[in-house]
Amino acid sequence: MPSAITAALLSLAITFPPGGAPNTVPPPDHITIDVVTVNGSGCPAGTAAVAVSPDNKAFTVTYSDFLAQVGIGALPTDFRKNCQLNLRVNVPQGFTYGIAQADYRGFAHLERGASGTERANYYFQGMSPTAYKSHTYNGPFSDDWQATDTTEVAAIVYSPCGERRNFNINTELRVAAGTSDPTKTTSFMAMDSTDGTIETTYHFAWKQCP
Amino acid sequence: MLTAMAAAVLALSTVAGPTADADSPPDDRITVTVVTVNGSGCPAGTAAVAPAADNTAFTVTYSDFLAQIGVGAGPTDFRKNCQLSLRVNYPQGFTYGIAQADYRGFAHLAAGAKGTEKASYYFSGSPSTGASHPFSGPLSDYWQATDRTDVASIVFAPCGEQRILNLNTELRVSAGTSDISKTTSFMAMDSTDGSVKTTFHFAWKHCP
Numbered sequence: 253m254p255s256a257i258t259a260a261l262l263s264l265a266i267t268f269p270p271g272g273a274p275n276t277v278p279p280p281d282h283i284t285i286d287v288v289t290v291n292g293s294g295c296p297a298g299t300a301a302v303a304v305s306p307d308n309k310a311f312t313v314t315y316s317d318f319l320a321q322v323g324i325g326a327l328p329t330d331f332r333k334n335c336q337l338n339l340r341v342n343v344p345q346g347f348t349y350g351i352a353q354a355d356y357r358g359f360a361h362l363e364r365g366a367s368g369t370e371r372a373n374y375y376f377q378g379m380s381p382t383a384y385k386s387h388t389y390n391g392p393f394s395d396d397w398q399a400t401d402t403t404e405v406a407a408i409v410y411s412p413c414g415e416r417r418n419f420n421i422n423t424e425l426r427v428a429a430g431t432s433d434p435t436k437t438t439s440f441m442a443m444d445s446t447d448g449t450i451e452t453t454y455h456f457a458w459k460q461c462p
Numbered sequence: 463m464l465t466a467m468a469a470a471v472l473a474l475s476t477v478a479g480p481t482a483d484a485d486s487p488p489d490d491r492i493t494v495t496v497v498t499v500n501g502s503g504c505p506a507g508t509a510a511v512a513p514a515a516d517n518t519a520f521t522v523t524y525s526d527f528l529a530q531i532g533v534g535a536g537p538t539d540f541r542k543n544c545q546l547s548l549r550v551n552y553p554q555g556f557t558y559g560i561a562q563a564d565y566r567g568f569a570h571l572a573a574g575a576k577g578t579e580k581a582s583y584y585f586s587g588s589p590s591t592g593a594s595h596p597f598s599g600p601l602s603d604y605w606q607a608t609d610r611t612d613v614a615s616i617v618f619a620p621c622g623e624q625r626i627l628n629l630n631t632e633l634r635v636s637a638g639t640s641d642i643s644k645t646t647s648f649m650a651m652d653s654t655d656g657s658v659k660t661t662f663h664f665a666w667k668h669c670p
Contacts, residue, residue: 289523291510292652296525328534328646332568336523336653338512373566373604377512378519378657380564380608417514420521422566422652 282452283350283405284308286340288418294318294333294425294443310449313337318358320425321440322366323432336422337446338377348407349454356399356423358443362391365431368441370399373422391432391439405450421448491660492559492613493517493551497626503527503542503633503651519657522546527567529633530648531575532640545630548656552615553622555665561658562610565631567651571599574639577649579607580632585625599640599647613658618666629656 285308290300299317304310313335320333360368371386387399425441432439495517499509508526513519522544529542569577577597584590595607617623633649640647 288512289510289521291508291523291525293525293528293650297507297510328532329528329530329570329648329650332570332650334568334650334652336521338510338521338523340515375566377514377521377655378562378564378659380562380606382566382606417519417657418512418521420653420655424568 281344281455282309283344283348283407283450284342285311285448285450286342287311287313287337288340289338290335292333292335292422294320294423295335300335308342309451310447313446315443315445318425319440319442320368320427321438322427322429323363323434323438324436325438326434326440331428332424332426334422334424335443335446336420337448339419339421339448341419341450343407344455347454347456348405348452350405350450350452351402352405352450353400353402353448354421355447356387356443357445357447358397358425358441360389360393360395360397360441362389362393362427362439362441363432363437364392365429366391366437366439367428367430368393368439369424369426370397370441370443371424371426372401373420373424375420375422377418377420379417389441391430397441421446490553490663490665491518492553492557492615492658494520494627494656494658495549495551496520496522497547497549499544499546501542501544501630503529503631504544509544514657517551518659519655522654524651524653527633528648528650529577529635530646531635531637532572532642532646533644534646535648540636541632541634543630543632544651544654545628546654546656548627548629550625550627550658551622552617552625553663553665554617554620555663557613557615557617557660557664558662559613559658559660560610561613562608562656563629564655565595565607565651566653566655567605567633567649569597569601569603569605569649571597571601571635571647571649572640572645573600574637575599575645575647576636576638577601577647578632578634579605579649579651580634581609582628582630582632584628586628590628590630597649599638605649629654
C-alpha cells in the first residue's frame with residue numbers, strides 16, 4: 253500500500269497541487285466534483301448538457317454536435333474537434349486517496365485505411381504540465397466505441413483554505429484519411445457522452461476546515 | 463522578453479492610480495478576475511470563463527478561436543484575436559509574486575506554413591509588452607505556450623488597489639512556401655489559463 257501511494261504521487265495524471273483543491277463550503281470526507289464550464293469547437297454553447305449526481309461523485313456530459321470528419325461534406329478544419337471540461341474538484345483537508353475514472357462513448361464510421369483518435373488532456377488551472385491518454389480506432393469500422401481512462405488520485409491538503417485550482421479535461425476527436433480516398437468517402441468519429449466518476453477509497457483528516 | 467515584461471510591470475507598479483475598492487477588501491495576496499472576453503476569435507457566446515474559487519487563477523475556453531489560410535478560408539481568416547480584461551487586485555504593502563499564462567491549442571500547418579501565438583500585455587493607459595511563440599509546418603498536433611513574469615507592486619492605499627490588465631491573445635497563420643490553393647493550414651486555441659502566485663507579501667498595516 254505505501255509503495256502504491258508513493259507511485260501514485262510520483263507518476264500520476266491526477267496529483268493535486270500543494271495547497272490542494274478547494275471548497276466554498278466545509279468539505280465532506282470524500283472528493284466531490286462540480287462541472288464549472290463546458291466549451292470547445294465540438295461543444296459550442298447550447299450543444300452540451302451536464303448532469304451531476306446528487307452526491308457530486310459522478311457527472312455525465314452529453315453532446316449534440318461533437319463530431320470530427322474527413323472526406324465528402326467535410327470542411328478542411330473538421331478533422332479535429334475538441335471539448336474542454338473545467339471541473340471544481342473538492343478535496344477534503346488531510347490525505348485522500350481514490351480512483352478517478354472517465355468514460356468516453358460514441359460512434360465512429362471509418363473507411364478502410366482511415367483512423368480516428370479520442371484523446372484527453374488533463375491539467376490543473378495555472379499549471380503548465382499536461383498529461384494525456386489517447387485511444388485510436390482503425391477503419392474499416394462502423395460501430396459504437398468506448399474508451400476509459402482510469403487513474404489513481406492522491407492528494408495531501410495541508411491548508412484547507414489555501415490555493416484553489418480547477419481541473420481541466422480537454423477531450424479531442426481527430427480523424428485522419430490515411431490511405432482511404434476522401435474524395436469518394438466520408439469518415440467520422442462522434443462523441444455522445446463523457447462520464448466522470450471519483451471514488452474516494454481512503455481519507456485521513458488532520459483537522460476540519462473552519 | 464521576460465525581463466521586458468517584468469520591467470513593465472515593475473514600472474507600472476510605481477504609477478499611482480489608486481482605484482481602491484472599499485467594498486471588497488483584498489486579502490494578503492494578489493488575485494485576478496476576468497471582467498470581459500471579446501475579439502474576432504471569441505465573439506459573444508463562444509468563450510467560457512471558469513475562475514478558481516480563490517481567484518488566483520482562471521481558465522477561458524473557446525469554441526471558435528481558429529485562424530486559417532488556404533482551401534475554405536476567407537481572406538481575413540489568417541488572424542484572429544481574443545482580448546481578456548482582467549481585474550488585478552493588489553493588497554496593501556509590498557507584494558512579490560509570479561504571474562503565468564498558459565496557452566493551449568491545436569495546429570495543423572502544411573509544410574512551409576507558419577503559425578504564431580502572440581500575447582500582448584498592458585495595463586490600461588500604459589504601453590504594452592508582448593511575447594510570441596512561432597510554430598512551423600509540417601505540424602499536426604497540440605501546441606502549448608507559457609508566458610511567465612515576476613510581479614512586484616508597492617501599494618500605499620490602505621485597502622489595496624485594483625488595476626485592469628489587458629491580455630490580447632492573437633493567432634496568426636501564414637502560407638510561407640506552402641501551396642494554399644491545395645492545402646489548409648490552421649491554428650486553434652482551446653484554452654487560456656492565467657494564474658498569479660504570491661510568494662512574498664509585507665503589509666504596512668491592515669485594511670480596516
